Structure formats: structure tokens, C-alpha cells
Amino acid sequence: MHYQPSRVPLRDGRSCVIRQATSEDAAALYALDRAIVRARQGIVKHEDELPPDAATFAAGRESAGLHKTDGTAFPLLVEAEDGGVLGEASVLRIGYRMLRHVGVLGIGVHPAAQGLGVGRLLMQHLLQWVRSHRDADGQRVLRVELYVRADNPRAIALYRSLGFEHEGTRRAFLRADDGALVDDLLMGLLLT
Numbered sequence: 001m002h003y004q005p006s007r008v009p010l011r012d013g014r015s016c017v018i019r020q021a022t023s024e025d026a027a028a029l030y031a032l033d034r035a036i037v038r039a040r041q042g043i044v045k046h047e048d049e050l051p052p053d054a055a056t057f058a059a060g061r062e063s064a065g066l067h068k069t070d071g072t073a074f075p076l077l078v079e080a081e082d083g084g085v086l087g088e089a090s091v092l093r094i095g096y097r098m099l100r101h102v103g104v105l106g107i108g109v110h111p112a113a114q115g116l117g118v119g120r121l122l123m124q125h126l127l128q129w130v131r132s133h134r135d136a137d138g139q140r141v142l143r144v145e146l147y148v149r150a151d152n153p154r155a156i157a158l159y160r161s162l163g164f165e166h167e168g169t170r171r172a173f174l175r176a177d178d179g180a181l182v183d184d185l186l187m188g189l190l191l192t
């Protein structure tokens, strides 16, 4: 199960490549995750709660199944012309057979590359990939879900524009840096 890479323009005139992320990208994805967490927008972690090094981060991705090529995982990244990773997004299907038609989506764009269309590109390509996938027995992903902080209007607008609907609220789910309690939203998209 492989994704065909493509070259696409960004809003600032540069071009980038969107391609499948592999286990070899773990160090770059770890650096990306650190940069996003440091920027303190839209995240639920502190920097000292990240894995201590790239190898531990890589092991975590492997054990989560993010690089399985049997239709379980759909990991994408956007790479700049200089090879730097600008953003990543993935859908990971739930393992239980009764839930295997459900994929959980995660996305992050480097703070220096936000607002250039990277997030929308990732979402569009990822959903297209997921929609077109068929397992050997013809099964496919029928539902994609994600969680998003209620104080993240940029991300919520992006998801809504792609058809995701607000399905539920985890009230007072997280404590923001200023101490305020913030809700978390469950959003879902049916691919039926």
C-alpha cells in the first residue's frame, strides 16, 4: 500500500513535495513535533513530555503501527525544496475488527510554515488516499475522527471546510498554559 508522491505549489510561491512518511523520517518528524509543541498553539503536551530522543520517538511510532503497510496506517508529510519537513498528517485505523473501518486523524504543521496551505494540502491528500484505499477483502475506512481543542479556530475551520462535523465535547478536558480549563471537540467525517 503506497502513496504516489506529488509536487505542489505553496501560497508563498515555493513548491513542496507531498509523500508518504516512512520510519526513516522519524528524526525529522521528531524535530517537527518539538517545534510545534514549543509554539504552544493547538497542542496538548509540554516539551518535557515528548519522548526524550528521536530513537524513542521512532519506537513509539513503530509500536503505534504508523508505518504498517497493510492498510492500517496512512502517514503523509510535506517536504520543502531544501528537504526540511513542513508538516505531517496521518490516519491510523483502530485495530479491533469491529472498529477497523474507523481511522483516527492527527496533523501538525511547522510554526514557520503555517498559513501557507500546507495543512489543507495534507488534509486533502490524506482523505483522498484513505477514501481510495481498499483492503484485500474489499473493506475500507468509512469513518475518520479527530480531536481538536475548542480554542483552535484555525484547525476547526479547516476540518469543517472538509466536511467534518462536531460530534461531541470533552468539557474542561485540558488546562491551558494560563490555567484556564479548555474544552476538546470530537469531530467526525463519514466516507460512506
Ligand SMILES: CC(C)(COP(=O)(O)OP(=O)(O)OC[C@H]1O[C@@H](n2cnc3c(N)ncnc32)[C@H](O)[C@@H]1OP(=O)(O)O)[C@@H](O)C(=O)NCCC(=O)NCCS
Pocket: 036, 041, 042, 043, 107, 108, 109, 110, 113, 114, 115, 116, 117, 118, 119, 120, 121, 147, 148, 149, 152, 153, 154, 155, 157, 158, 161
Ligand atoms: C491547524 C493547522 C494544521 C493548519 O495548517 P496550516 O498549514 O497552518 O493551514 P492552511 O494554511 O492550510 O489553512 C487552512 C485553513 O485554516 C484556516 N485558517 C488558516 N489561517 C487561519 C486564521 N488565521 N484564522 C482562522 N482560520 C485560519 C482556514 O480555514 C484555512 O482555509 P483556506 O485554505 O480556505 O485559507 C496548523 O496551523 C497547525 O499545525 N497548528 C498547530 C498544531 C495544531 O493545531 N494541530 C491540530 C491539532 S487538532
